[in-house]
Amino acid sequence: xxxxxxxxxxxGGGPAGFMAAIAAAEAAAGHLSGGVLLLESTPEPLHKVLxxxxxxxxxxxxxxxxxxxxxHYPRGGKALRGPFSRFAPGDTVAWFQAxxxxxxxxxxxxxxxxxxxxxxxxDTLRRAATAAGVAVHTAEAGQAAEALPGGGFRLRLRxxxxxxxxxxxxxxxxxxxxxRIAASLGxxxxxxxxxxxTLTLADHPLLALxxxxxxxxxxxxxxxxxxxxxxxxxxxxxxQRQRGPVLIxxxxxxxxxxxxxxxxxxxxxxxxxxxxxxxxxxxxxxxPAELEGWFAAARREQARRQLGxxxxxxxxxxxxxxxxxxxxxxxxxxxxxxxxxxxxxxxxTALRDSRYRxxxxxxxxxxxxxxGGIPLAEVNLATxxxxxxxxxxxxxxxxxxxxxxxGFNFQHCWSSGWLAGQALAAQRTCS
Ligand SMILES: Cc1cc2nc3c(=O)[nH]c(=O)nc-3n(C[C@H](O)[C@H](O)[C@H](O)COP(=O)(O)OP(=O)(O)OC[C@H]3O[C@@H](n4cnc5c(N)ncnc54)[C@H](O)[C@@H]3O)c2cc1C
Numbered sequence: 282x283x284x285x286x287x288x289x290x291x292x293g294g295g296p297a298g299f300m301a302a303i304a305a306a307e308a309a310a311g312h313l314s315g316g317v318l319l320l321e322s323t324p325e326p327l328h329k330v331l332x333x334x335x336x337x338x339x340x341x342x343x344x345x346x347x348x349x350x351x352x353h354y355p356r357g358g359k360a361l362r363g364p365f366s367r368f369a370p371g372d373t374v375a376w377f378q379a380x381x382x383x384x385x386x387x388x389x390x391x392x393x394x395x396x397x398x399x400x401x402x403x404d405t406l407r408r409a410a411t412a413a414g415v416a417v418h419t420a421e422a423g424q425a426a427e428a429l430p431g432g433g434f435r436l437r438l439r440x441x442x443x444x445x446x447x448x449x450x451x452x453x454x455x456x457x458x459x460x461r462i463a464a465s466l467g468x469x470x471x472x473x474x475x476x477x478x479t480l481t482l483a484d485h486p487l488l489a490l491x492x493x494x495x496x497x498x499x500x501x502x503x504x505x506x507x508x509x510x511x512x513x514x515x516x517x518x519x520x521q522r523q524r525g526p527v528l529i530x531x532x533x534x535x536x537x538x539x540x541x542x543x544x545x546x547x548x549x550x551x552x553x554x555x556x557x558x559x560x561x562x563x564x565x566x567x568x569p570a571e572l573e574g575w576f577a578a579a580r581r582e583q584a585r586r587q588l589g590x591x592x593x594x595x596x597x598x599x600x601x602x603x604x605x606x607x608x609x610x611x612x613x614x615x616x617x618x619x620x621x622x623x624x625x626x627x628x629x630t631a632l633r634d635s636r637y638r639x640x641x642x643x644x645x646x647x648x649x650x651x652x653g654g655i656p657l658a659e660v661n662l663a664t665x666x667x668x669x670x671x672x673x674x675x676x677x678x679x680x681x682x683x684x685x686x687x688g689f690n691f692q693h694c695w696s697s698g699w700l701a702g703q704a705l706a707a708q709r710t711c712s
Contacts, residue, residue: 290446292423294321297677297694298452304702306413322422338399357682455651473653479643482533496526497565589613664704
C-alpha cells in the first residue's frame with residue numbers, strides 16, 4: 282500500500298535513485314520520521330544496470346583523482362570536480378565493499394563485480410535499500426508535482442493517486458516525464474541528444490573488413506559547415522580527435538575511440554545531421570619518419586618477400602594491409618625490393634591519412650546515454666538540491682551530465698545520489 286506521505290520521495294528506480302534513497306535512509310539512521318519512499322514506473326527497477334556492460338555492469342573506473350576523472354565527461358567537465366572530490370570511484374569501491382559486493386579492476390581500468398554479473402549489483406542495491414528501510418514501490422509512475430506554499434510537494438501519480446513529500450528527488454534518467462516535472466517546478470532543459478554511438482560510413486570497401494580491430498588508431502572528425510546551410514560550424518565541447526582501439530563493423534566504425542569521439546562531438550554531429558568527414562590514422566599517430574624507417578627496414582631485410590606477405594609492423598592487421606594495398610593500386614605480389622617510391626608514399630598516406638565520409642549514426646555502442654538534461658547551473662553541486670526550488674533534488678542522467686564509456690556514467694549516478702542522500706539526511710524533516 283502506498284502511504285499518503287513520506288519525508289523523502291525518490292522518483293525513479295535507477296542507480297542514481299537507489300543510491301540517493303539508500304544514502305538518505307542510512308545517513309538519517311531512522312530519523313526521517315516519514316520514511317524514504319522510492320517510486321519506479323516499471324515492474325522491475327534498475328533495468329539499465331541489468332543490461333549494462335554486456336550483462337556484467339561496468340560499475341566505475343579506476344580513475345582515483347577527481348581532477349583527471351572530470352576529463353571523461355563531455356558534459357559536466359570541471360563542474361564535477363566538487364562532487365567527485367566528495368564521492369569518487371574509490372568511495373564507490375568502498376561503498377559496495379561495505380555492502381557486500383567486491384569490485385574487480387580489469388587491465389584497462391574498468392571495474393566489474395567479482396561475479397561478472399550485473400544481477401549482483403542489483404541484488405546489493407536492493408538488499409541495502411531493504412536494510413536501510415527504503416520502501417520501494419514498483420509500477421508507480423510520478424506524473425506531475427506541485428510545490429506547496431508551506432514547503433514540500435504534492436506528487437500526482439499516473440494511477441491517479443496523490444502523495445505528499447517533504448523532499449522530492451527526481452532520478453528519472455533521460456525519460457521525458459522527469460524533464461516535464463522539473464520544468465513544472467521552474468527548471469530549464471538543455472535539449473537531449475544521443476551520445477556514445479558508432480559511426481556509419483557511406484558505402485566504402487573498408488566495410489568488407491568487418492571484425493578487424495586495430496589499437497591504437499587516431500580518429501579525427503572534420504566538421505566542415507554543411508553545404509546546404511550558411512551558418513558557421515557549431516562549436517564542439519573538446520578537440521574532436523581521439524586515439525585508441527577501433528573496430529571495423531559491417532556498417533562503419535565502433536570501439537572505444539569511436540565512442541569517445543562521438544560523445545565529445547555529440548551535439549556538433551547532431552547539428553550536421555551526422556554527416557562529416559573522418560580522418561583515420563591507422564598508425565595511431567606515428568611520425569612519418571618512424572614509418573619511413575619501417576618501410577626502409579622491410580626493403581632491406583625482407584627484400585625478396587612479397588608485399589602481401591610482410592607488413593611494415595606486426596600489429597598492423599593483415600586484412601587491413603591487403604585492403605590498403607588494393608586501395609592505392611599496389612600489386613600484393615610485388616617484392617619489397619621492387620616497391621616504387623611513389624607507391625610507398627601513397628601507402629604511407631593511406632596508413633596515416635585515410636578519409637571516409639560519415640553518413641550517419643550507427644547503432645548504439647555497448648553503452649548509450651543522453652547528452653543534455655537539467656542545466657548544472659540550476660543545481661547546488663555540493664548537495665544536488667535545486668537552486669530554484671528548495672527541497673527538490675536532481676540526480677543522475679536527468680542532469681546535463683554524461684560520460685564516455687568505461688563506468689563513468691554510473692560513477693556520476695553514485696556520486697550525485699550519495700551527495701543528495703547526505704544532504705537529505707542532514708535536513709531531517711518531520712512529517
Ligand atoms: C545498454 C546500456 C549499457 C550501459 N552500460 C553502462 C556501463 O556498463 N557503465 C556505465 O557507467 N554506464 C552504462 N550505461 C549508462 C547507464 O546505464 C546510465 O548512465 C544510468 O543508468 C543512468 O542512471 P539513472 O539512475 O540516472 O537513470 P536510469 O538508469 O535511466 O533510471 C531511471 C529510472 O527511472 C524510471 N522512471 C522514469 N520516469 C519515471 C517516472 N515518471 N516515475 C517513476 N519512475 C520513472 C525508469 O523506469 C528507470 O528505471 C549503459 C546504458 C545502456 C543503455
